[in-house]
Amino acid sequence: MTGPARDGGPSAGSAAGAVRPDPSVRAVPEILHELDADPAGGLSDAEAARRLARDGPNELRARPPVPLWRRILAQLRDPLVSLLLVAVAISLVAWLVEGAAGIPADAVVIAAVVVVNAVLGLVQESRAENAVAALASMTRATSTVVRGGRHRTIPSAELVRGDLLLLAEGDAVGADARLVGATALRVLEASLTGESAAVAKDPVTLEGDVPLGDRTDMVYKGTAVVQGVGRAVVTATGMDTQMGAIAELLDATQEEATPLQREIAFVGRWLGLTVIGIAVVVMVVTALVNQVSTLPELVTVLLLGVSLAVAAVPEGLPAILSVVLAVGVQHLARRHAVVKKLHSVETLGSASVIASDKTGTLTRNEMTVERVVTASGEVRLTGVGYRPDGDVLTSGGPLSDGDLAQEVRMVLGGGSLANDARVAEEDGRWTVHGDPTEAAFLVAARKLAGTAERVATFERRGEAPFTSERKMMSALVDPAGPGTWALVTKGAPDVLLDRCTAVQVGNDVVPLDAARRAAVLDDVERLSGQAYRTLGVAYRRVPEGTAPDGLEAHESGLVHLGVVGITDPPRPEVAGAVEQAHRAGVRVMMITGDHPATAVRVAGELGIVGPDAPAVAGPELDRLDPDRLRETTRDVSVYARVAPQHKLRIVDALQADGHVVAVTGDGVNDAPALKTADIGIAMGIMGTEVTKESARMILADDNFATIVAAVRQGRVIVEDIKKFLRYLLSSNMGEVFTVFLGVVLAGAIGLTGAAAQDAVVVPLLATQILWINLVTDTAPALALGVDPEVDDVMGRPPRPVSERIVGRRMWTGMLFVGLTMGLVTLLTMDMFLPGGLLPGHDSLAVARTAGFTALVLAQLLYVFSARSETAGAWRGLFANRWLWGAVGLGVGLQAAVVHVPFLQTAFGTAPLGPVHWAVAVAAALAVVCAEELRKLVLRRRDPRRPGRHGAGPGRRNRQERRLLSDQRP
Incomplete structure (x- = not known):
């Protein structure tokens, strides 16, 4: 398909009504003149700033911001809030029926609850939106431009018409642009045209009305460069681009709900229907027990039922969930893992397989020369990375002067001369500009005294660049002696050896006979078997003044200097991270384009596989049908010499086997696998813009250990969600059981006898139920949402995504706690009421206030038990200061509602004495003790459960956290 016809930019700002032809059919000089653009130096910074201010980013x-009044209405449209408004209406009717005397306290209090809940919802939504916006700013696309004659990398949002855009493989095209020059440039335009094949681009001007998909001299915003390089002048930005034209035609689409969102919605619907049913039953039973016959009594019963339904369902759950996810994602960002979608955290915590690249993720991506083999022997170089620290050693100790030292110096010097890389120290850190393999020679040369200094005396006169066909490169340098220059060559050892006729031995050059040739090949095979990448170095003398053109003609009759073994050392923290992943039941796989021997050696060093593990190469994968591929992926964890389509097939096979797969990638061709994976992870440093756009998570440090840390954090976040769900639902069930059982057992506990003959007997007033909901739900639940790890989340297998967050065992525990809360609340009331199971002599107001207080305290104290389904409440008791603050605030508010006169009037409470408070506290502690006994039984039934014998995050767990925290800046 093709996009809508559109000018594409240069016509913008022209005279009213003037429409110029599309840039694809206009000559480059004409466009450059119209845009006042410089094809060599680009725009100046001042001019670019002026155009950005004129045209906008x-x-x-974006969608216009939702007005505040609409956001407030959205809070009030919640069905549960509607119940609150119904409760306000009912209470106003009751107030009017009773003569409209004084202030309608119930209506005022309930209305205040509505306002407070709406404000809390707005604040929590804003916090979540701000967190997502902050994370989005970390993943914004960038573009390379020429500004003021210098290459600059800028946010793509700052591109302006007339900018000179530089394009290279892996770039996301930042704006619509007319090509000025291109070399082997191919662009994937599927996002715009629907065509899956990459389009070859050429700056030659087109003729006639050309469809969008055939405009080969244009590149468009939102497409991806998959090959080659190019220069283009920006002709349209923002909504003036072809992508903007499509955006204008599209309505906003709704994203598919994640499993977590569906789970929360299911819990909300199920609980809402159940509680409304219970509320109806309570109202009917209350009306029958109390023989309701008057309108005021009927209004009181209706108010009780509505209030019970409202209080029993945690209407703030979605907002709390958003805040918890946002805070968790911010924690991940501080650990260098940027998660682009909040709800992806749940999937991350459920990952069962991590399929990782090798280079740069498992390894340092700092190629290091470790071995040099010459005609006189072999040396080993110590030190890793680009810092030139290390020694040159032989089997007998440090390398001393002699033939071997001379040969090694010539190998490292030659490799440094046939080289396009640079190594420099910047702000105390050694960095590389150019190919890492070439940089390895420069670093190694600095480790052998006198080598780097000798290299600096040579002047480069020309080069024959490396190509995949030649597998070698050469540099023409001088001086190599009186009247001569030298051609220094490095490349694949077997290719280079075929062009050699002699070998360097000390200061002498001797013929390369069959025995010496076989010895060199044996050395190469031995190094390759040890998983080294091998390169050979050779040279020959050429006449002074040799023309730099046509150097390939001189690449024969070379003198072989030696072979180096290069390795990319594993990151030191990865082995510990792999061990932790395995302990967590997460399988680690390596998928790389490297040689199988290299892949197996690195995987073995890191503990991914054992010493004799097999590796499957890409050609072998091509011969496997889907069923055999699934069998292979169950047993093999190392894949080498793979192409992007192989990676995609491996991911598909793992998912077909029921795994939740996290996949890393950095190249354009990795994008399909990243989009297919459950969690696509892009490299933040080495990754292309296209890869970052395709991924759900971006590694800011390209480090595998960060992935494992993110999996851990994902599991902690899911556990925190379960904690506040357990707390909220258990507490709300306690209110339901209190009211329901209080009405049913009113006579047994003395409620009927304590009430006046014409009064409706209820254990809790409607306003008291709403107060409990306000005091105990929001602050403690939020504090649980940021609770530190209690159970050992990495000591158990991943949670299947099909497993409900609120499972049967969790429902059973919540029902037990809710029933216990209801019973101890009613027993507290019975203790102070006359005529019940226990003797008492207080008034109904005092007894009800004591029960009301006991229920509030029980919920506030239960929050410590809710931190784990099996571990004791004492584990990490003081680790969460926010939790203690929330509990302290709740206790203070409850004391105020009991003893402050105007709050007593509003909520129907009476002052309590020391004995009443002591009984209320004891009743609350009884709930916690009952729950702890239940958890003790669970631990004894299954010793493998978290919480058994201190199986939580103990000493070993702390060591793991310290290991992962070493990544922090």
């Missing part, structure tokens, strides 16, 4: 039009 290069962004598609």
Whole structure:
């Protein structure tokens, strides 16, 4: 398909009504003149800033912000809030029926609850939106431009018409642009045209009305460069681009709900229907027990039922969930893992397989020369990375002067001369500009005294660049002696050896006979078997003044200097991270384009596989049908010499086997696998813009250990969600059981006798139920949402995504706690009421206030038990200061509602004495003790459960956290 016809930019700002032809059919000089663009130096910074201010940022039009009044209405449209408003109406009717005397306290209090809940919802939504916006700013696309004659990398949003855009493989095209020059440039335009094949681009001007998909001299915003390089002048930005034209035609689409969102919605619907049913039953039973016959009594019963339904369902659950996810994602960002979608955290915590690249993720991506083999022997170089610290050693100790030292110096020097890389120290850190393998020679040369200094005396006169066909490169340098220059060559050892006729031995050059040739090949095979990448170095003398053109003609009759073994050392923290992943039941796989021997050696060093583990190469994968591929992926964890389509097939096979797969990638061709994976992870440093856009998570440090840390954090976040769900639902069930059993057992506990003959007997007033909901739900639940790890989340297998967050065992525990809360609350009331099971002599107001207080305290103290389904409440008791603050606030508010006169009037409470408070506290502690006994039984039934014999995050767990925290800046 093709996009809508559109000018594409240069016509913008032209005279009213003037429409110029599309840039694809206009000559480059004409466009450059119209845009006042410089094809060599680009725009100046000042001019670019002026155009940006005039035209606005290069962004598609965002949805207009939702007005505050609409956001408030959205809070009030919640069905549960509607119940609150119904309760306000009922209470106003009751107030009017009773003569409209004084202030309608119930209506005022309930209305205040509505306002407070709406404000809390707005604040929590804003916090979540701000967190997502902050994370989005970390993943914004960038583009390379020429500004003021210098290459600059800028946010794509700052591109302006007339900018000179530089394109290279892996770039996301930041704006619509007319090509000025291109070399082997191919662009994937599927996001715009629907065509899956990459399009070859050429700056030659087109003729006639050309469809969008055939405009080969244009590149468009939102497409991806998959091959080659190019220069283009920006002709349209923002909504003036072809992508902007499509955006104007599309309605906003709704994203598919994640499993977590569906689970929360299911819990909300199920609980809402159940509680409304219970509320109806309570109202009917209350009306029958109390023989309701008057309108005021009927209004009181209706108010009780509505209030019970409202209080029993945690209407703030979605907002609390958003805040908890946002805070968790911010924690991940501080650990260098940027999660682009909040609800992806749940999937991350459920990952059962991590399929990782090798280079740069498991390894340092700092190629290091470790071995040099010459005609006189072999040396080993110590030190890793680009810092030139290390020694040159032989089997007998440090390398001393002699033939071997001379040969090694010539190998490292030659490799440094046939080289396009640079190594420099910047702000105390050694960095590389150019190919890492070439940089390895420069670093190694600095480790052998006198080598780097000798290299610096040579001047480069020309080069024959490396190509995949030649597998070698050469540099023409001088001086190599009186009247001569030298051609220094490095490349694949077997290719280079075929061009050699002699070998360097000390200061002498001797013929390369069959025995010496066989010895060199044996050395190469031995190094390759040890998983080293091998390169050979050779040279020959050429006449002074040799023309730099046509150097390939001189690449024969070379003198072989030696072979180096290069390795990319594993990151030191990865082995510990792999061990932790395995302990967590997460399988680690390596998928790389490297040689199988290299892949197996690195995987073995890191503990991914054992010493004799097999590796499957890409050609072998091609011969496997889907069923055999699934069998292979169950047993093999190392894949080498793979192409992007192989990675995609491996991911598909793992998912077909029921795994939740996290996949890393950095190249353009990794994008399909990243989009297919449950969690696509892009490299933040080495990754291309296209890969970052395809991924759900971006590693800011390209480090595998960060992935494992993110899995751990994902599991902690899911556990925190379960904690506040357990707390909220258990507490709300306690209110339901209190009211329901209080009405049913009113006569047994003395409620009927304590009430006046014409009064409706209820254990709790409607306003008291709403107060409990306000005091105990929000602050403690939020504090649980940021609770530190209690159970050992990495000591158990991943949670299947099909497993409900609120499972049967969790429902059973919540029902037990809710029933216990209801019973101890009613027993507290019975203790102070005359005529019940226990003797008492207080008034109904005092007894009800004591029970009301006991229920509030029980919920506030239960929050410590809710931190784990099996571990004791004492584990990490003081680790969460926010939790203690929330509990302290709740106790203070409850004391105020009991003893402050105007709050007594509003909520129907009476002052309590020391004995009443002591009984209320004891009743609350009884709930916690009952729950702890239940958890003790669970631990004894299954010793493997978290919490058994201190199986939580103990000493070993702390060591793991310290290991992962070493990544922090």
